[in-house]
Amino acid sequence: MRSPKDFFAPLAVGAPTPLREVPARPSRVIHFFDPSNAKMAAKVPAMVGTVDVLLGNLEDAVRAARKEAARAGLVEIARGTDFGEATQLWTRINSLDSPWALDDLTTLVTEVGDKLDVIMVPKVQGPEDIHYVDRLLAQLEARAGLQRPILVHAILETARGVANVEQIAGASPRMQGLSLGPADLAADRRMKTTRVGGGHPGYLVRQDPVDGDINANRQTYQQDLWHYTIARMVDACAMHGIFPYYGPFGDIQDVVACEDQFRNAFLLGCVGTWSLHPVQVEIAKRVFSPSAEDVAHARRVVAAMGDGTAAVMLDGKMEDDASLKQCLVMLELAERLAATDPELAQLYAAEPGPSEGAGA
């Protein structure tokens, strides 16, 4: 463990200096593709600018016999694609205990490290996994002569990882964020589910009996299996100044439930999610962008609050410093997204600004 004084010192001679603040680039949608799948890979150049992050996946969902092909395919795509300002390139490497992780890191950092923004590390168990990757990345960055540090994103998908979530989030200045990995986490926890994310109809609460009649029809309400873990993840990320994300939603056809799951994560504080199939891209972008109504309301609150202190009434509701701060979070996100998304810029511009909304 490094001393707090050394936290921002490079871990290898010649490695770039770690960042003091994680860049808040839009990452509403982290789109997964398999670089060894020719059809999917062929679609990548056309997706630049339409998704915030393109992630070349090397881990689960890539056949063992195709691991080297996926790695080589990602190198080729990284070299041959201009990702512009609006789209980042990430990868998900194989797990640290697999036969492929070392070569994934060595090859990608030395060959296309200048193109890679973030490396997603699966099945992280504790801060020691991040420390291992941190030092290795510093050595490889020095070897490759990189000028900016590659950031690290951990998937929360083991029970031990969840128990250690605060230490993982704060393990290195490279930590960019955390994603929920509900499929592996369910298996590791021995949950009795068989799905990739989303809810389960059996996880419910039931209305109390009316007049003591337990046999009468009683309303049931499905509950969110992931609420606890997402909330813990969001707190750990906020505490360490990094970003939380929902992960995969495996029922590709059920776009309605997918949107619900994404929205729950957005409302709880997540900044984005994964998309596994093109059909999930627009859902993610829509859900993780503040609505025009939210932006308009936030502007009205800012305008009504004046110097930001005291309490005011707006539409019959009390607003004060705390609701103002929530509105500022919303507006800051809207501004950041509008800077790279012309459609959102237009949408938000159509809403009344603080002066027009004041006192309305």
Ligand SMILES: CC(=O)SCCNC(=O)CCNC(=O)[C@H](O)C(C)(C)COP(=O)(O)OP(=O)(O)OC[C@H]1O[C@@H](n2cnc3c(N)ncnc32)[C@H](O)[C@@H]1OP(=O)(O)O
């Ligand atoms: C638990 C976890 O670890 S989740 C993360 C790991 N899993 C993944 O990354 C899964 C990524 N996604 C996929 O592999 C695929 O989308 C699947 C297997 C879910 C579905 O694939 P398909 O059955 O081919 O879907 P479908 O027929 O609807 O595809 C339509 C088109 O979109 C393309 N497509 C599908 N998924 C993607 C993708 N993620 N990126 C780009 N293109 C895609 C298909 O190649 C197909 O192209 P075509 O019209 O030229 O034939």
Ligand SMILES: O=CC(=O)O
């Ligand atoms: O990798 C993701 C998961 O849900 O497992």
Ligand SMILES: [Mg+2]
């Ligand atoms: Mg997983």
